[in-house]
Amino acid sequence: MTAPLRVAVLGAGTVGREVVRAFLERGEDLRSADGATLVLAGVAVRDVAKAVATGIPEALLTDAPAHLVADPDVDVVVELLGGEEPARTLIAASLGAGKAVVTANKHVIAHHGPELEGLARRTGATFRFEASVGGGIPVLGPLATELAANRIQRVRGILNGTTNFVLTAMAQEGRDYADILAAAQAAGYAEADPTADVEGHDAANKLVILARLAFGVWMDPATVALVDAGGPGHGLPGITGVSAGDVTLARADGEVIKLVATAERGLDGAIVASVLPLRLPAAAALACTDGVLNRIEIEAEPIGVVAFSGPGAGGAATSSAVLGDLVAIARGLGSTWAGLAPAGVPPAGAGS
Amino acid sequence: MTAPLRVAVLGAGTVGREVVRAFLERGEDLRSADGATLVLAGVAVRDVAKAVATGIPEALLTDAPAHLVADPDVDVVVELLGGEEPARTLIAASLGAGKAVVTANKHVIAHHGPELEGLARRTGATFRFEASVGGGIPVLGPLATELAANRIQRVRGILNGTTNFVLTAMAQEGRDYADILAAAQAAGYAEADPTADVEGHDAANKLVILARLAFGVWMDPATVALVDAGGPGHGLPGITGVSAGDVTLARADGEVIKLVATAERGLDGAIVASVLPLRLPAAAALACTDGVLNRIEIEAEPIGVVAFSGPGAGGAATSSAVLGDLVAIARGLGSTWAGLAPAGVPPAGAGS
Numbered sequence: 001m002t003a004p005l006r007v008a009v010l011g012a013g014t015v016g017r018e019v020v021r022a023f024l025e026r027g028e029d030l031r032s033a034d035g036a037t038l039v040l041a042g043v044a045v046r047d048v049a050k051a052v053a054t055g056i057p058e059a060l061l062t063d064a065p066a067h068l069v070a071d072p073d074v075d076v077v078v079e080l081l082g083g084e085e086p087a088r089t090l091i092a093a094s095l096g097a098g099k100a101v102v103t104a105n106k107h108v109i110a111h112h113g114p115e116l117e118g119l120a121r122r123t124g125a126t127f128r129f130e131a132s133v134g135g136g137i138p139v140l141g142p143l144a145t146e147l148a149a150n151r152i153q154r155v156r157g158i159l160n161g162t163t164n165f166v167l168t169a170m171a172q173e174g175r176d177y178a179d180i181l182a183a184a185q186a187a188g189y190a191e192a193d194p195t196a197d198v199e200g201h202d203a204a205n206k207l208v209i210l211a212r213l214a215f216g217v218w219m220d221p222a223t224v225a226l227v228d229a230g231g232p233g234h235g236l237p238g239i240t241g242v243s244a245g246d247v248t249l250a251r252a253d254g255e256v257i258k259l260v261a262t263a264e265r266g267l268d269g270a271i272v273a274s275v276l277p278l279r280l281p282a283a284a285a286l287a288c289t290d291g292v293l294n295r296i297e298i299e300a301e302p303i304g305v306v307a308f309s310g311p312g313a314g315g316a317a318t319s320s321a322v323l324g325d326l327v328a329i330a331r332g333l334g335s336t337w338a339g340l341a342p343a344g345v346p347p348a349g350a351g352s
Numbered sequence: 353m354t355a356p357l358r359v360a361v362l363g364a365g366t367v368g369r370e371v372v373r374a375f376l377e378r379g380e381d382l383r384s385a386d387g388a389t390l391v392l393a394g395v396a397v398r399d400v401a402k403a404v405a406t407g408i409p410e411a412l413l414t415d416a417p418a419h420l421v422a423d424p425d426v427d428v429v430v431e432l433l434g435g436e437e438p439a440r441t442l443i444a445a446s447l448g449a450g451k452a453v454v455t456a457n458k459h460v461i462a463h464h465g466p467e468l469e470g471l472a473r474r475t476g477a478t479f480r481f482e483a484s485v486g487g488g489i490p491v492l493g494p495l496a497t498e499l500a501a502n503r504i505q506r507v508r509g510i511l512n513g514t515t516n517f518v519l520t521a522m523a524q525e526g527r528d529y530a531d532i533l534a535a536a537q538a539a540g541y542a543e544a545d546p547t548a549d550v551e552g553h554d555a556a557n558k559l560v561i562l563a564r565l566a567f568g569v570w571m572d573p574a575t576v577a578l579v580d581a582g583g584p585g586h587g588l589p590g591i592t593g594v595s596a597g598d599v600t601l602a603r604a605d606g607e608v609i610k611l612v613a614t615a616e617r618g619l620d621g622a623i624v625a626s627v628l629p630l631r632l633p634a635a636a637a638l639a640c641t642d643g644v645l646n647r648i649e650i651e652a653e654p655i656g657v658v659a660f661s662g663p664g665a666g667g668a669a670t671s672s673a674v675l676g677d678l679v680a681i682a683r684g685l686g687s688t689w690a691g692l693a694p695a696g697v698p699p700a701g702a703g704s
């Protein structure tokens with residue numbers, strides 16, 4: 001048997017807490033029959049005393065994530081801090097040191113994918129990020145493995161739980177966007193600063209990651225269209241322009257408004273991507289995807305259309321993908337893009 | 353680069369034809385960036401002249417599948433003959449000789465899984481069968497890989513396209529079972545002898561394969577319950593007891609009748625499995641799965657419920673899974689159960 005892999009978890013928020021809990025409660029069980037054992041080596045948090053109060057042993061805790069990353073005894077770094085910094089620097093430092101990295105950080109992957117992929121390939125470090133799209137729903141792995149022989153034509157889906165919760169509540173309660181958003185924030189379904197969700201940036205980041213697996217290119221997130229003057233968003237980004245009146249009008253036509261992320265191969269081969277509120281027939285499967293559920297549809301040859309659906313967010317569900325990536329690393333399965341050709345920064349003008 | 357893998361395809365029916373076509377039309381493209389090249393070495397068919405007429409080069413064809421299997425130049429055998437014999441013997445001979453096998457044959461895997469798994473593990477041969485459940489829908493791979501850290505509680509789904517086509521048509525057209533079945537046979541959606549489909553045996557075989565991945569045991573297909581005296585099947589197996597009147601009565605209650613395959617962990621840890629016509633609320637996602645679509649729902653901790661849906665049959669869709677397995681073999685990813693503990697014949701009384 002190979003030596004145990006020592007795992008450092010950075011962040012003990014919604015997802016990190018569940019990952020740490022799995023290690024503490026399940027221990028040896030977190031492994032495959034043909035892979036290395038995984039051992040929790042440390043957990044970096046902002047407030048050690050608060051983390052101790054949640055039941056994490058003090059001996060595992062530190063408030064210095066960079067020290068954990070630099071620790072020669074740490075083999076695998078699980079980055080669950082979210083946001084740009086210090087996450088990006090810590091991921092890059094880990095990959096640069098040849099350590100495997102698992103992350104759910106769609107912002108960092110979407111914005112720094114080419115550099116991080118290049119770095120991981122140079123050092124031979126494994127980089128896995130199944131949790132960055134669709135929470136726990138398996139989709140990046142199936143795209144790279146079971147669907148490997150397909151030519152993907154289009155990837156389309158509901159990729160953001162917060163906006164889908166808001167749109168679902170608007171449709172069910174007839175109330176206005178601002179009302180529902182305030183209620184969602186009070187209930188913890190939306191963040192205090194909801195900009196990344198409601199303007200579509202979060203879904204755009206996830207779409208960029210899906211496009212890397214589906215089309216083999218790293219798109220610039222800035223090229224994902226977030227505004228369509230002619231649609232139910234009235235020229236405002238994401239769902240910020242959708243009113244109760246729009247929802248009512250759509251319903252009168254047997255339609256539902258959803259924030260739909262789409263990336264597809266254009267006629268010239270370039271990938272065209274958007275995250276826009278669209279009117280869909282009420283009976284369509286995407287239209288029936290309610291609340292915090294996510295659904296990703298893949299249209300490809302020879303398979304036709306396959307769909308993956310489930311909880312697109314939440315600590316427990318997302319921990320499934322993080323832990324699955326850890327087991328995959330213990331089995332030596334390589335990076336999320338393993339099997340696909342390297343993708344770097346696309347040439348100017350491509351991918352838009 | 354590793355040496356090319358030479359692939360023999362047994363059978364050029366609905367699925368085999370599409371697999372052969374992919375080789376002939378795409379050739380070198382059928383590989384991964386990190387895997388061996390795949391080369392078509394031969395195709396075994398019943399009628400060589402007929403196969404030549406469909407465009408397969410005569411030099412590739414033989415009517416002696418056993419010779420292809422025994423050919424020392426063949427590294428991978430793709431079994432797409434279906435049914436019990438000679439498929440079982442050819443698969444066993446291939447695995448026994450240490451050759452990798454890809455198959456869509458749910459009957460052989462469900463009925464001889466323990467022996468074939470034991471044989472493959474002894475010789476170190478790779479055995480992959482993603483196409484045996486849900487056509488092209490990725491589900492066995494995600495169960496074994498992305499969902500590896502979950503404890504599966506229940507697997508449930510619509511696993512048979514023929515019966516779902518019949519039930520959907522009964523609900524939409526108000527006609528009786530025998531009428532619709534005859535029309536489906538005429539249209540090629542149902543086989544001349546539809547017993548395996550309409551009595552639930554085909555779905556039971558697929559459920560046994562799902563249970564191997566989900567619960568780590570090989571169930572005896574004979575222990576899958578196909579009859580429920582109190583349900584809308586009126587004590588007859590599969591959909592054979594469902595009448596137009598049952599469909600109408602269900603609709604009056606806002607319900608739909610579907611043939612649902614379920615395998616779940618009982619209170620004592622044993623796996624309980626059934627394939628039964630059930631009444632479902634019309635708005636449920638399974639109830640909305642119409643025609644030849646399949647849908648598989650997985651309930652597990654920590655993920656919650658995730659679902660996979662798409663075309664559960666058809667040559668092109670199913671070839672996606674066969675070709676995906678071939679690319680996985682070229683990448684050295686191991687058997688469909690790779691990472692899971694070995695499963696043999698369960699002790700008497702278990703698994704039922």
